[in-house]
Amino acid sequence: MTSSVYIHIPFCNSICSYCAFTKLLSNSKNIDDYLITLEKEIKSKYQGEIIKTLYIGGGTPSVLSLEQLKKLSKIIKLFNFSEKIEFTFEVNPESIDLEKIKLLKGMGVNRISMGVESSLPKNLAYLKRNHDFNLVKEKIFLIKKYIKNINVDLIYGLKEETLADLEKDLDNILSLDINHISTYSLMIEDNTYLKIKGEQEIDEDLDNSMYQLIIKKLTNNGFRHYEISNFSKPGYESKHNLVYWHNDTYYGFGLGASGYLDNIRYQNVISLRKYLSGNYVENEETLSKQDILSYALILGFRKIDGINKKEFFNKYQVNILDLYNIKDLIKEGLIIDDGSNLFISYDKIYIENSILINFVGE
Ligand code: SF4
Numbered sequence: 498m499t500s501s502v503y504i505h506i507p508f509c510n511s512i513c514s515y516c517a518f519t520k521l522l523s524n525s526k527n528i529d530d531y532l533i534t535l536e537k538e539i540k541s542k543y544q545g546e547i548i549k550t551l552y553i554g555g556g557t558p559s560v561l562s563l564e565q566l567k568k569l570s571k572i573i574k575l576f577n578f579s580e581k582i583e584f585t586f587e588v589n590p591e592s593i594d595l596e597k598i599k600l601l602k603g604m605g606v607n608r609i610s611m612g613v614e615s616s617l618p619k620n621l622a623y624l625k626r627n628h629d630f631n632l633v634k635e636k637i638f639l640i641k642k643y644i645k646n647i648n649v650d651l652i653y654g655l656k657e658e659t660l661a662d663l664e665k666d667l668d669n670i671l672s673l674d675i676n677h678i679s680t681y682s683l684m685i686e687d688n689t690y691l692k693i694k695g696e697q698e699i700d701e702d703l704d705n706s707m708y709q710l711i712i713k714k715l716t717n718n719g720f721r722h723y724e725i726s727n728f729s730k731p732g733y734e735s736k737h738n739l740v741y742w743h744n745d746t747y748y749g750f751g752l753g754a755s756g757y758l759d760n761i762r763y764q765n766v767i768s769l770r771k772y773l774s775g776n777y778v779e780n781e782e783t784l785s786k787q788d789i790l791s792y793a794l795i796l797g798f799r800k801i802d803g804i805n806k807k808e809f810f811n812k813y814q815v816n817i818l819d820l821y822n823i824k825d826l827i828k829e830g831l832i833i834d835d836g837s838n839l840f841i842s843y844d845k846i847y848i849e850n851s852i853l854i855n856f857v858g859e
Pocket residue numbers: 508509511512513516517518519520555556557589612
């Protein structure tokens with residue numbers, strides 16, 4: 498039974514230098530048309546299940562005007578919410594204000610994810626973000642009066658960033674006293690301003706040192722490292738993202754959104770014209786049993802606690818130890834079997850991708 502929904506709002510007020518997401522410069526008419534189409538798409542697919550996690554991401558959902566947010570609020574009412582729903586809404590510091598926060602609270606939003614990315618002026622300039630850290634502090638203060646559960650995103654590994662810079666950045670982020678931090682090592686992706694400018698990713702050893710610094714600093718400050726890139730105060734893990742890492746099904750609505758329903762993974766179109774004309778899905782892939790198991794391993798091992806053997810058997814009727822070369826990886830010390838769970842050895846987390854590659858395909 499599907500109980501999670503992702504909704505993509507692709508509009509942004511400006512384009513960041515590293516951005517490879519599905520996004521468009523905001524335009525009020527396009528947003529109005531988009532919301533009409535979004536409603537149609539949801540009505541065409543949603544089967545009325547009880548929804549336990551709803552995540553509205555982007556883009557920048559907070560660029561919607563108050564009127565547009567009210568329209569979105571009506572669309573959201575199409576869903577049957579669980580009483581204990583985790584409802585996350587992404588915001589940027591420069592486009593969220595008191596009126597919008599109150600409206601979000603009234604919509605049922607109980608978790609905010611803010612694109613902070615850095616507190617340091619030189620990093621924010623490099624990333625082409627339009628805020629400064631004073632604005633972040635001001636907006637987090639406002640949000641906390643209404644919504645306590647807050648994530649911020651942090652990007653590290655920028656050209657010329659030093660370990661001392663990162664430490665300062667982490668201290669500033671920690672001073673916000675929020676309960677979830679998602680960290681991303683900067684990737685220079687195709688079709689981004691940074692790629693076109695010929696920028697390079699930083700040296701791997703420095704990247705690893707930065708990752709270790711983040712782990713040390715955040716875990717020393719009461720955060721639990723629960724997924725390769727994610728840290729939370731106890732009890733504040735992202736329930737929505739855990740749906741992905743548990744390889745559970747979810748609806749994806751909106752431009753460029755992806756979803757997973759009935760053994761089918763699908764990706765929506767990225768052309769606004771196509772989307773507005775009612776052609777929602779760009780491609781879909783029906784998964785074989787082997788594909789499903791491959792996803793379950795690749796996603797499940799992203800969690801620091803890894804995969805529970807019994808739950809895995811109950812869900813897929815397969816003994817996880819019989820899959821791929823898992824027994825060899827255990828012998829090599831790359832995967833640990835503690836009796837109930839299998840997980841990547843913590844000192845090998847940094848090379849996790851080279852371990853997960855073992856589970857791709859047949
Ligand atoms: S705000 Fe987010 S989606 Fe928009 S351009 Fe920046 S990184 Fe991309």
